[in-house]
Amino acid sequence: MALKNSGKHLVLTIRHEPQPKGLQEVYFSRRPNQPIGLNICGGIHSPPANMNDLTDEGIFIEKIEKDSVADESGKLRIGMRILEINDDSLLGCKQIEAANLFRKADGTIRLLVCDGFNTIDESVSIFYP
Structure with a gap:
């Protein structure tokens, strides 16, 4: 009702939330069925990943395999939040849904990531075969 009674002119104020800290796009290439070398954690209905x-x-x-396609960019870090895989948003996503998006992604893969949580010692979580 307030909008109808506002008269001929209406002033709207739009506020944009700041971009997440560390927001960046990371690209890497993957051949069909080649492992990405990335383990993920979190998602809805999963144990908390961000302590x-x-x-x-x-x-x-959660983990980055040394010398994997995910490691080659040098930009990914343990604890980073993954917002998108290619054009698919991971917001409100289950971990299995995110894993399936990684499995079906071939060729050039774009990740939209930002800072997440800091691990005390990242070397503990890096996988060395």
């Missing part, structure tokens, strides 16, 4: 915020249901990088 700084137990209500955070984001998808995070």
